[in-house]
Amino acid sequence: MIDVDAFTTFETAGWDATAAQYDHYWPILTSRLNGPLLDAVGAGPDTRVLDVACGPGYLAASAIERGATAVGIDIAEPMIEIARQRFPQAEFRRGDAQALPFPDRCFDSVVGNLALPHFARPEQAAAEFRRVLTAGGRVALTAWNHPARARLVGVLLEAVHEVGIAPPATVPAGPNFFRFAEDSELKSLLGNQGFEDIDIRTVEFTHSVDNGDELWDGLLHGTVRTSAVIRGQPDDVVRQIRAEFDRRVDDYRIGEKYAVPVSFKLASARRSGRHNG
Numbered sequence: 001m002i003d004v005d006a007f008t009t010f011e012t013a014g015w016d017a018t019a020a021q022y023d024h025y026w027p028i029l030t031s032r033l034n035g036p037l038l039d040a041v042g043a044g045p046d047t048r049v050l051d052v053a054c055g056p057g058y059l060a061a062s063a064i065e066r067g068a069t070a071v072g073i074d075i076a077e078p079m080i081e082i083a084r085q086r087f088p089q090a091e092f093r094r095g096d097a098q099a100l101p102f103p104d105r106c107f108d109s110v111v112g113n114l115a116l117p118h119f120a121r122p123e124q125a126a127a128e129f130r131r132v133l134t135a136g137g138r139v140a141l142t143a144w145n146h147p148a149r150a151r152l153v154g155v156l157l158e159a160v161h162e163v164g165i166a167p168p169a170t171v172p173a174g175p176n177f178f179r180f181a182e183d184s185e186l187k188s189l190l191g192n193q194g195f196e197d198i199d200i201r202t203v204e205f206t207h208s209v210d211n212g213d214e215l216w217d218g219l220l221h222g223t224v225r226t227s228a229v230i231r232g233q234p235d236d237v238v239r240q241i242r243a244e245f246d247r248r249v250d251d252y253r254i255g256e257k258y259a260v261p262v263s264f265k266l267a268s269a270r271r272s273g274r275h276n277g
């Protein structure tokens with residue numbers, strides 16, 4: 001059972017504390033999904049795009065490069081501050097994607113890059129996305145694929161499982177991080193909110209890192225739930241996890257660098273104009 005308030009408080013505090021580190025490690029990876037997301041909603045001139053859980057603002061900035069008007073929203077104020085400083089041409093607001101501070105039917109498209117696993121109430125978020133879309137407007141969302149395919153996160157999760165640790169009491173129960181790796185879950189999420197023309201596809205590529213330390217640091221300092229679980233362990237247990245992690249990452253060494261496979265689900269759909277709300 002998820003305590004929604006406890007999980008939301010935990011996530012908010014975590015991203016408040018992690019914003020700068022996330023911005024350092026992750027945009028080079030996540031920005032590779034910007035093009036597919038914006039293509040899926042047809043972002044371009046004379047369109048108004050909402051980027052939910054926008055983080056440091058790279059997706060919203062990409063929409064503006066296409067001639068769109070973009071607004072980004074994130075629950076973490078430090079993320080919003082980074083986004084405003086880096087991309088002053090976009091509008092950024094602090095807010096919750098599950099209770100959007102916008103009137104009905106005011107955006108042509110809604111995009112969310114790896115946002116779904118961080119929502120305690122993803123169905124409520126999807127309903128909000130539909131509410132703020134114009135008739136015929138489109139939504140596009142990405143989520144991690146299963147760890148066996150998304151090796152960037154899989155290597156660490158397997159290392160944690162191998163060592164056999166339990167989350168510390170300070171980490172509240174949260175939603176299944178890989179729920180939306182299943183096509184059926186994405187289709188249900190959008191279909192149950194009245195979206196039509198639902199399309200699910202897989203986006204895969206390799207992510208290059210210079211060494212294992214770079215990947216370990218990114219996962220340990222640029223995430224919230226995973227890093228909290230590991231940081232809550234004794235030092236000797238963390239060393240065991242690191243050893244298992246290094247052993248798995250070494251499978252992806254190419255010369256002096258590493259090419260780690262990543263895999264994502266991209267779901268897009270259209271808001272029907274037949275229903276109110």
